[in-house]
Amino acid sequence: xxxxxxQAFASIVLDPVTLGLxxxxxxxxxxxxxxxxxxxxxxxxxxxPFTFGMTAVQGLxxxxxxxxxxxxGGLMSCMLTGIPGTPSSVATTFDGFPLVRSGRxxxxxxxxxxxxxxxxxxxxxxxxxxxxxxxxxxLEFGPWDYFSLIIFALTITVSLSGGNITKGLIAGLLGLFxxxxxxxxxxxxxxxxxxFDEFKQGFAFLPVLIGLFAFSQxxxxxxxxxxxxxxxxxxxxxxxxxxxRQAILIILKRWVNLFRSSFIGIFTGxxxxxxxxxxxILAYDQAKKASPNRSNFGxxxxxxxxAPEAANNxxxxxxxxxxxALGIPGxxxxxxxxxxxxxxxxxxxxxxxxxxxLLAYGVFIAFFVAHFFMVGLQAFSLRxxxxxxxxxxxVLASVILAYCxxxxxxxxxxxxxxxxxxxxxxxxxxxxxxxxxxxxxILGVVLGKxxxxxxxxxxxxxxxxxxxxxxxxxxxxLLMAIISxxxxxxxxxxxxxxxxxxxxxxxxxxLSLPLFLMGSPVRMIVATILVLTGGxxxxxxxxxxxxx
Amino acid sequence: xxxxxxxxxxxFLLLFCGIMINSSFDIEDPGYQGMKASFWxxxxxxxxxxxxxxxxxxxxxxxxxxxxxxxxxxLTNVFFKFKNALICFLMFVIFLAFLDYLGMLIGxxxxxxxxxxxxxGFELKKIxxxxxxxxITIGIMWSIFTFGLKVILPEGxxxxxx
Numbered sequence: 001x002x003x004x005x006x007q008a009f010a011s012i013v014l015d016p017v018t019l020g021l022x023x024x025x026x027x028x029x030x031x032x033x034x035x036x037x038x039x040x041x042x043x044x045x046x047x048x049p050f051t052f053g054m055t056a057v058q059g060l061x062x063x064x065x066x067x068x069x070x071x072x073g074g075l076m077s078c079m080l081t082g083i084p085g086t087p088s089s090v091a092t093t094f095d096g097f098p099l100v101r102s103g104r105x106x107x108x109x110x111x112x113x114x115x116x117x118x119x120x121x122x123x124x125x126x127x128x129x130x131x132x133x134x135x136x137x138x139l140e141f142g143p144w145d146y147f148s149l150i151i152f153a154l155t156i157t158v159s160l161s162g163g164n165i166t167k168g169l170i171a172g173l174l175g176l177f178x179x180x181x182x183x184x185x186x187x188x189x190x191x192x193x194x195x196f197d198e199f200k201q202g203f204a205f206l207p208v209l210i211g212l213f214a215f216s217q218x219x220x221x222x223x224x225x226x227x228x229x230x231x232x233x234x235x236x237x238x239x240x241x242x243x244x245r246q247a248i249l250i251i252l253k254r255w256v257n258l259f260r261s262s263f264i265g266i267f268t269g270x271x272x273x274x275x276x277x278x279x280x281i282l283a284y285d286q287a288k289k290a291s292p293n294r295s296n297f298g299x300x301x302x303x304x305x306x307a308p309e310a311a312n313n314x315x316x317x318x319x320x321x322x323x324x325a326l327g328i329p330g331x332x333x334x335x336x337x338x339x340x341x342x343x344x345x346x347x348x349x350x351x352x353x354x355x356x357x358l359l360a361y362g363v364f365i366a367f368f369v370a371h372f373f374m375v376g377l378q379a380f381s382l383r384x385x386x387x388x389x390x391x392x393x394x395v396l397a398s399v400i401l402a403y404c405x406x407x408x409x410x411x412x413x414x415x416x417x418x419x420x421x422x423x424x425x426x427x428x429x430x431x432x433x434x435x436x437x438x439x440x441x442i443l444g445v446v447l448g449k450x451x452x453x454x455x456x457x458x459x460x461x462x463x464x465x466x467x468x469x470x471x472x473x474x475x476x477x478l479l480m481a482i483i484s485x486x487x488x489x490x491x492x493x494x495x496x497x498x499x500x501x502x503x504x505x506x507x508x509x510x511l512s513l514p515l516f517l518m519g520s521p522v523r524m525i526v527a528t529i530l531v532l533t534g535g536x537x538x539x540x541x542x543x544x545x546x547x548x
Numbered sequence: 549x550x551x552x553x554x555x556x557x558x559x560f561l562l563l564f565c566g567i568m569i570n571s572s573f574d575i576e577d578p579g580y581q582g583m584k585a586s587f588w589x590x591x592x593x594x595x596x597x598x599x600x601x602x603x604x605x606x607x608x609x610x611x612x613x614x615x616x617x618x619x620x621x622x623l624t625n626v627f628f629k630f631k632n633a634l635i636c637f638l639m640f641v642i643f644l645a646f647l648d649y650l651g652m653l654i655g656x657x658x659x660x661x662x663x664x665x666x667x668x669g670f671e672l673k674k675i676x677x678x679x680x681x682x683x684i685t686i687g688i689m690w691s692i693f694t695f696g697l698k699v700i701l702p703e704g705x706x707x708x709x710x
Contacts, residue, residue: 053697166603170561173596177568180589189576189585192568219633222667228632229668394632394667399685401636402660405643406652406689410699415647422640429633434557456583 008361011057012369018058022366025065026373030381031388032066033073033086035396038217040070040086040276041332045214046400048206048336049407056344056359060337061366067333068120068370071276071313072378075112076385079105080240088276088312091284095297095304102300105240110247111305113378115258118251119310120371122262123269123317127324128364131353134325138350143457144467148477150451153328156271156484158440165488171436175444176451178203178424185449186456198416205339207408207421208445212438213332214404215425218397220432228394242379250302257287257303258310265311269318269331276312283311313371320367324360326350328447332439335446343411476514483507501541508534554607558600565597632667639663651704656686 012018025047032043043066051059074089079096092112099108141149154176158168181192182202193199222228251258261283268279287307288297297304319334327348329335341348346356353360408421428438458467468474486503493500508530515527572593575586627634643659650658660682668674693699 050692050697053699166599166606170596170599170603173592173599176592177589177596180592184585184588186583187578187580187585189578191575191585191589192571194571219636222632222636223630225632392668395664395681397636398660398663398667399681401640401663402656402686403689405640405659406656406693406701409652409701410693410697413700415644415702418644418647422644426637434553452588455588460582 004357005361005365008057008358008365011358011362012061012365015058018061018366019369021054021058021062022065022370022373023377025062026069026370027377027381027384029066029069029071030073030076030374030377031385033070033089034077034381034385035388038086040067040074040088041336042214042217043070044333044336045210046403046407048210048340049410051340052343052410056341056346057362057366059340059344060359060363061369063333063337063340064363064366065370065373067316068313068367069374069377069381071120071316072113072116072309072374073381073385074312075116075309076109076378076382077389079108079112086276088280088315089308090277091280091308092305094284095299095301098298099300099302099305104243104300106243107247107250108300108305109240109378110243111250111302112309113242113375114244114247114251115261115306115309116313117371117375118258119262119265120313120316120374121368122259122310123266123314124364124368124371126266127317127321127367131321131324131360131364134321135350135353138326141350141473142471143454143461144471145473145477147451147454147458148468148474148481149326149328150447150454152477152481152484153447154440154443155481156487157443158437159484159487164435165485167434167436168440169485171431171438172440172444175441175446176448177444178208178441179445179448180452185453203420203424203445204411204417205342205445206336206411207417208424209332209336209339209442210404210408211421211424211426212428212442212445215401215421216428216432216438218401218404219425219429221393222397228397229392231390231392240382251306254303254306257290257306260286260290261307261310262314265314266318266321268311269315270321271318276315279311279315280308283307317367320363323348324353324363327352327450329443332442335442338446472514472517475517476511479510479514483511498545501545502538505534505537505541509538552607554603558604558607561600562597562604565593565600569593569597635666636663639666647702647704649705651707652701653686653690654704654706655702656690657682660686 012022028047029040029043032038032046033040044063047063047066051062054062070086071088074084074086075092075096078084078089078093079100082093082097084090084093096108096112099105099111154172155169158165158172179202181199183190183200190200264283264286265276265279268276268282284304284307287303288294291297291301291303293301293303316333319329319331322328323334323338327338327350329338338348346352346359404421405418408417409415411417428441431438431441459465469478490500490503493503512527512530512534515523515530518524569590572586572590575584575589577584577586639659639662642662643655647655661678664678664681665675668678690701693701
């Protein structure tokens, strides 16, 4: 094991090419995160075509640089201009911007930067510790369990992506359908090709993803004529000297907030589709509730900067845990990384860490290293950021649209892929306009073939479809899928309604059933705790309904 | 007029599902054991149809919150609202249609220049700026992919003849 870790360390830290690529990736990520209208996912997607010619380790390390840099990039624009660069830094604006306005811009940037660093480091340690353990758990999965896990990943993406659940489910199903076009992997039979030979290969995953996400986003960015022609930011701030030492001391004094926010970030990252946009607000909310200086929040409170920034960087580690351990992407960024691995003929799954230990530990180390680059590059990227913000959006969008075409062509050297990107770009644009979330569709496209393959394996092994509910893991994921579909109704329900009061305790009791069926002592204990806690809450809430 | 956007979208999606379900009957069955090739798409399409039906019913039953008002049906208003997106669509289609003739280098430069000018305006100063931007950016990208990543980008008939 030590050998593998040392080799992986050498492949990242002792290879100047990989380090150089990570340097560029982190810088690009910081800028992508800082520019409003661009997202981290878009930054990672646009990096992808450059990674085709790299080794798998180099490609993933570059993307990790963009991913980690993107989270911290958002804090620059939100602190200096009051406009969040990405949804992941919305909560940072609440106290970061007032702190800057009160005359402490160096401290504000330092707090944000070092909270991001420490949050990322905590999540990196958890990633290294948890991913291999979770992968061992994944080895217990049969095709029934894996199929149910995919169904759960899709339903939770739908319920957490916001908006209308019906539209979310339709988007997910459209994604699954798009993945069925072309020759099926089991029998080699052509489906929905309508006589076109090009369709036989199916829609390649990456042109679909770039079209749905990047292409449609660029069209949205240039939609408003006036905004498209004006510079990205009317006020772009000034160069600031970051107060590193004082920021570190303040953060370390508030270590409880740091750890709590980091764990919120990690947990949110593990849930499919719940990314930094959710974790930064959750962590801010919890920090406010726990703080003795609650009234200072919104006026430049240090804890109000530490919490969201630690949480959003920790989310990255959480999202990687699911991808590394089970081959299920935690968000759009990890879905792209999954695609990048597939280009190198590596199929992530529960055996990934065992089969490709060098690559897996390379990812862990690259995640650590990217955080050091992030800190080191902040001052430099601040200068570039101030230059980039003077460019109008229509210039960036036009150039990036052309770049998307070149990048997509580079994947298989066929023009058809550019048409696919364009087609899905138009679909993505109109879906957004009509209120359909895109994340479920993207996950549907990524997981569609995997779902079909596991369903075929399951039905091939046995005709008994009851195995989907009699196998404990499969039952567990199906119950989780049902609970996640109901979750948006719970969010919308009035707090004093019966449904709202009973949803959580009943869900806990129901989920304990498959855990009891698993039989192992640890899971039995977890199941017992779930039943007892659920039962206690159920009793308390029913009693409160009927005080007499 | 009291039509809701969701009603139209749901009807359109139901039509799409109908066509695809009909097409799924044409999927060949090679007679191998195990799951048929049409099984999974049929499940997905059936679920999709059910969800579209739910969306249709919900859009008809619920209070009108996203009705199409007269501004949305006025073609001039629609054009101006989506003008820039339509320009991007059109320019991209033209770029793709002529890619075989112009190649990625010339086609890319013309696409970026055309799009910049259509979106940014036709003043002489801007046109010159757009021309320089398109040559530099596409030139750099083309060089990175051709020489750095060894990708053979479409050369185009014009350059081939030349």
